[in-house]
């Protein structure tokens with residue numbers, strides 16, 4: 001199986017997936033990295049591991065359709081089987097969803113359906129809830145709404161500040177996502 005990793009920013013989850021593949025914890029290969037953000041640090045990570053990457057913001061394209069066409073032809077070229085979103089900050093729309101049905105997954109830093117959206121860790125922190133966590137789910141047309149594959153809970157201690165909560169969430173993500181990717185891919189292999 002060939003994975004495309006989509007990210008808009010730092011890419012720490014992308015790197016944890018690459019590491020899991022190198023260490024044999026995910027039985028797949030990284031076909032490529034895609035980013036919509038020319039300044040994203042994830043591009044440096046792709047270079048470091050010599051992974052083919054493509055950077056294209058919708059603003060560089062005449063239309064959203066054109067942007068999606070370019071992404072799809074890059075994925076085609078790289079013979080991608082699965083799309084793994086890891087901090088990708090845009091909605092995946094119909095043409096890509098149709099081309100990769102049930103083959104696109106995302107990680108989200110809350111216990112969905114609670115706290116969807118772009119700044120969930122801050123929202124969770126400000127809501128002063130006692131428990132949060134991480135969700136991995138299939139991607140559909142909505143924002144953080146697709147069928148849930150796995151969740152891991154985290155109890156929030158009263159003395160934690162925001163950076164502590166962020167650190168704890170990322171620690172969970174870096175363990176959980178590679179594990180779930182491997183499970184989902186294995187299940188798919190078994191069923192096909």
Ligand code: GRF
Nearest residue numbers: 010011012013087107108109
């Ligand atoms: C992660 O918290 C992920 O759950 C969310 O965006 C963040 C990306 O972090 N979707 P990184 O770029 O992988 O470091």
